[in-house]
Amino acid sequence: MKVDPKKPADLSAQIAQAIRDAIVSGELIVDARLPSEAELSEQFKVSRPTVREALKRLAAQSLIRTQRGASGGAFVNKLSFEDAYSQQVTTSTLLLSMNAVSFDTACEARYALERACAALSAARHTPDHLATMRAEIYRQSQPGLTDEAFCASDVAFHRALVDAAGNPVLSYQLAGAVEAMQPLMNMITFSARSREEIIALHNRIADSIEARDAVAVDRTLVELETYTRQLAHDVAERRRNPA
Amino acid sequence: MKVDPKKPADLSAQIAQAIRDAIVSGELIVDARLPSEAELSEQFKVSRPTVREALKRLAAQSLIRTQRGASGGAFVNKLSFEDAYSQQVTTSTLLLSMNAVSFDTACEARYALERACAALSAARHTPDHLATMRAEIYRQSQPGLTDEAFCASDVAFHRALVDAAGNPVLSYQLAGAVEAMQPLMNMITFSARSREEIIALHNRIADSIEARDAVAVDRTLVELETYTRQLAHDVAERRRNPA
DNA sequence: AGACTTTTAAATGTCAGACAAATAAAAACT
DNA sequence: AGTTTTTATTTGTCTGACATTTAAAAGTCT
Numbered sequence A, B: 001m002k003v004d005p006k007k008p009a010d011l012s013a014q015i016a017q018a019i020r021d022a023i024v025s026g027e028l029i030v031d032a033r034l035p036s037e038a039e040l041s042e043q044f045k046v047s048r049p050t051v052r053e054a055l056k057r058l059a060a061q062s063l064i065r066t067q068r069g070a071s072g073g074a075f076v077n078k079l080s081f082e083d084a085y086s087q088q089v090t091t092s093t094l095l096l097s098m099n100a101v102s103f104d105t106a107c108e109a110r111y112a113l114e115r116a117c118a119a120l121s122a123a124r125h126t127p128d129h130l131a132t133m134r135a136e137i138y139r140q141s142q143p144g145l146t147d148e149a150f151c152a153s154d155v156a157f158h159r160a161l162v163d164a165a166g167n168p169v170l171s172y173q174l175a176g177a178v179e180a181m182q183p184l185m186n187m188i189t190f191s192a193r194s195r196e197e198i199i200a201l202h203n204r205i206a207d208s209i210e211a212r213d214a215v216a217v218d219r220t221l222v223e224l225e226t227y228t229r230q231l232a233h234d235v236a237e238r239r240r241n242p243a
Numbered sequence C: 001a002g003a004c005t006t007t008t009a010a011a012t013g014t015c016a017g018a019c020a021a022a023t024a025a026a027a028a029c030t
Numbered sequence D: 001a002g003t004t005t006t007t008a009t010t011t012g013t014c015t016g017a018c019a020t021t022t023a024a025a026a027g028t029c030t
Helices: A011-024 A037-044 A048-060 A081-098 A103-116 A118-124 A127-140 A147-163 A168-180 A182-186 A192-210 A214-240 B011-024 B037-044 B048-060 B081-098 B103-116 B118-124 B127-140 B147-163 B168-180 B192-210 B214-240
Strands: A064-067 A073-076 B064-067 B073-076
Touching (some): A011 B081, A037 A048, A048 A064, A103 A214, A118 A214, A127 A147, A127 A192, A147 A182, A147 A192, A168 B081, A168 B103, A192 A214, B011 B048, B037 B048, B103 B168, B147 B168, B147 B192
Antiparallel strands (some): A064 A073
16 A cells, blocks of 8 residues: 555545555455554654544544554444445435435435335335334324424335335435435425325325235325425425415 | 533544534535634634544545635535445445345345336436447447456446436436446356347347337346346356356 | 452544645735 | 735644553452
8 A cells, every 4th residue: 555645635535545445445354453543654654643634534434443542443344234324314415405406306316216115115024114104104193293203204104115125225225315305305394284195195005015015005106206296396386476 | 513522422523523514504505614724723622633633534525625725725515416426336335345235135226226217217318328328238249358347338338227317316326326236246257148148138228218118128127137146146056066 | 379450551532833835815026 | 007926824744742541461469
């Protein structure tokens, strides 16, 4: 591992990249201990603060963890689905908020992805998943629920639907997309009437899942997408022209 | 923004989180300039190296960019789809390699996601996307292509298929999943016979896209998934029992 | 000998101060 | 007015030091 002192990038960025490459390529395996900061600064011929900046970059990506004390140091971190998931949520959320992604675009993506696992969820769901979905539907039907709480429960419902597919890779990818949409969803004020409608659709989805009827799940998700986009459209219309 | 000196986390992690929160909440908007490192170290009552470690953490997530010189400093970065995409690829790749995700699981996720945008791609593709797909198919048919190059072209083909959906959010989510699978795919040695088969399927996909026949695209993707998994299964079998 | 306590060494976390390098704005000079 | 020079600001890097944590080694007592 070397660094090029005449490259434009910062030394700490170069060092971070060198170590990152070593991890991705498998040269450094999970739980392997990196050389100490003092040793790294010798190897790379830079000062300790520079090495530390590089290590913090890697820590920010959950690629390493550090431990103090004797026999401490920096260790290659086993990237868990949860770590990856939370990173994805942060990234997706910012991406949506910073790039003026329209509600329609985000919504379309979300439901397209969700429909991708509907068939698997119908086939493989366990009683657990179904129970979670029913519980969230019940919560959604409680009167006096704030819009935020309603949306949060909506996210939990769809999360359960995705998890029911029993594929952790799918869960990690989709849950991020679904959760990232929550801020956009929160901009919608749900009338009592629209909540009823959504809950009815959720019930149909749960029923279809229980009946292992993939086609019905898909059809209902399409309806839910259409309805959600209609709601957003109405909100936008009312904001433009408050009658 | 404050930090709690008796919290377990490192000061630099706390400061990074405080600034991250300010960005996510919209308190700091895109292209806003953060206070200089000297000012931040005063505000947070920590030294400059500690502030710098915090800033490097944020830079690693593409949340800020820094510029040297007068009127330089750290600026809130507009997270581009490309930045988000490359982060996702890194994360997904590591996730697959570190968690012993089976080929079947990853493959299932990949094709489930890809089929999610097949209908949109059939409906919305431009001549550009189709041309890219055809070009990659042509490249795949060249003799003497290494397995790595064949896989890379495969990724490019599927990338074009996903992009044809015309939804950048979908592209960002899916392309990461597809690309992350490449290392797993590279473990397969493609015989001349299997390449032919895959190219034939690619051709059928391109034809179906051109005909805007969503059902045919979906059906062919299912075939391709089945075939890919069969290939991987054969490879595993041959490795276990080299006849 | 065995269990408990103390010491020690190694490592990260933090700090202070300094200089280098880049860069834009201000000043000086045609 | 246009060009060059100077200057101030800010990040990038280095050196050296001390604080804190932690596991292992050494010591001590029963």
